[in-house]
Amino acid sequence: VPALIPGLNLVLASQSPRRRELLSLAGFTFTIQPASIPEVPSPDESPSAYVARLATEKAHALNPAPNQVILAADTTVALDSGLLLEKPANQQEAFAMLKALSGRSHSVFTAICLLHNKHHTTHVEHTSVWFAPLSESEIVEYIATGEPYDKAGGYGVQGQASKFIPRIEGCFFNVMGLPIHQVYRLFSEGGLLAKAETPSPAS
Amino acid sequence: VPALIPGLNLVLASQSPRRRELLSLAGFTFTIQPASIPEVPSPDESPSAYVARLATEKAHALNPAPNQVILAADTTVALDSGLLLEKPANQQEAFAMLKALSGRSHSVFTAICLLHNKHHTTHVEHTSVWFAPLSESEIVEYIATGEPYDKAGGYGVQGQASKFIPRIEGCFFNVMGLPIHQVYRLFSEGGLLAKAETPSPAS
Numbered sequence: 001v002p003a004l005i006p007g008l009n010l011v012l013a014s015q016s017p018r019r020r021e022l023l024s025l026a027g028f029t030f031t032i033q034p035a036s037i038p039e040v041p042s043p044d045e046s047p048s049a050y051v052a053r054l055a056t057e058k059a060h061a062l063n064p065a066p067n068q069v070i071l072a073a074d075t076t077v078a079l080d081s082g083l084l085l086e087k088p089a090n091q092q093e094a095f096a097m098l099k100a101l102s103g104r105s106h107s108v109f110t111a112i113c114l115l116h117n118k119h120h121t122t123h124v125e126h127t128s129v130w131f132a133p134l135s136e137s138e139i140v141e142y143i144a145t146g147e148p149y150d151k152a153g154g155y156g157v158q159g160q161a162s163k164f165i166p167r168i169e170g171c172f173f174n175v176m177g178l179p180i181h182q183v184y185r186l187f188s189e190g191g192l193l194a195k196a197e198t199p200s201p202a203s
Numbered sequence: 204v205p206a207l208i209p210g211l212n213l214v215l216a217s218q219s220p221r222r223r224e225l226l227s228l229a230g231f232t233f234t235i236q237p238a239s240i241p242e243v244p245s246p247d248e249s250p251s252a253y254v255a256r257l258a259t260e261k262a263h264a265l266n267p268a269p270n271q272v273i274l275a276a277d278t279t280v281a282l283d284s285g286l287l288l289e290k291p292a293n294q295q296e297a298f299a300m301l302k303a304l305s306g307r308s309h310s311v312f313t314a315i316c317l318l319h320n321k322h323h324t325t326h327v328e329h330t331s332v333w334f335a336p337l338s339e340s341e342i343v344e345y346i347a348t349g350e351p352y353d354k355a356g357g358y359g360v361q362g363q364a365s366k367f368i369p370r371i372e373g374c375f376f377n378v379m380g381l382p383i384h385q386v387y388r389l390f391s392e393g394g395l396l397a398k399a400e401t402p403s404p405a406s
Binding site (some may be wrong): 183 | 366
């Protein structure tokens with residue numbers, strides 16, 4: 001399994017259970033230290049600039065020790081109009097969001113920020129997601145599952161919303177909140193990955 | 204949660220743990236009755252014709268009762284050349300497959316077949332999947348996880364191969380083995396879904 005070089009400790013600056021699950025599935029071990037910062041878009045800030053700023057602020061909120069590598073992330077959902085769909089606060093907001101997503105594509109942006117030795121790298125990943133046309137009863141039934149409330153855009157791609165989503169273009173894991181290939185690439189390009197032992201493939 | 208109309212029992216004709224997980228995640232209840240048929244491509248059979256034939260044969264192998272709805276599926280991975288990559292039998296085969304997938308895109312085809320009342324509908328879903336360039340040590344390290352062996356193409360998109368996959372185009376769940384939106388659509392168009400109770404969204 002992939003690992004950081006010995007002596008380095010990976011810290012995930014997020015309380016998202018989905019990010020935790022993805023980083024574990026990819027084989028990494030880490031501790032969790034959520035960073036709490038205000039999450040308010042600035043006027044005229046693009047979705048990608050917004051998530052990049054938040055991920056970077058979350059990473060720097062933690063003030064890491066020299067042996068710590070901080071991974072922070074932020075995800076938002078945007079309509080073509082640029083309107084951001086963040087976590088719905090109540091049933092009405094969830095209904096309006098899902099109605100806005102029905103029968104069309106939207107964009108999911110996740111920024112990841114890797115901070116180590118006072119140096120950080122931030123990457124923004126974009127995925128297009130298509131929703132099938134949803135009836136009002138499908139939307140109401142879905143909201144009743146409770147899934148929308150802690151998720152940007154009001155849906156969980158990996159839960160009961162899966163049946164509404166015929167197509168994506170881009171990184172799937174980005175839609176779940178952590179573009180795991182890009183995380184791996186940042187570790188690798190940052191020289192943070194331990195060298196794998198390389199037994200012969202013919203052994 | 205979505206359900207078939209009362210009195211109908213859904214039977215999943217597959218022993219794949221991933222198909223079981225996806226159908227459960229989408230909210231359906233079902234029993235499992237794997238159908239065992241020979242899985243051999245005919246000469247000049249296209250990947251999509253091949254999986255369509257197998258899914259249909261699996262469904263018809265079960266001889267369902269009138270109150271049963273059978274869902275069968277078959278998945279294969281194909282290179283642009285048309286070469287099929289099925290489940291690797293050993294380390295050498297897994298190595299050759301992952302080497303062939305490295306640094307390029309390939310196609311995943313899953314056929315689903317819904318059989319009820321002696322009538323069946325078969326749908327084939329296609330997704331393009333991109334692999335990052337893999338080093339030999341990454342391939343060897345990945346094979347050592349044991350993930351390749353029970354999976355078409357020798358990788359699991361939802362496991363430790365996630366870090367190698369920057370992009371897909373199409374249905375993600377298709378790559379996991381069950382295009383759940385198309386399953387839901389077949390249930391819906393077949394008139395098999397129970398009507399949801401529709402509380403007012405404003406309630």
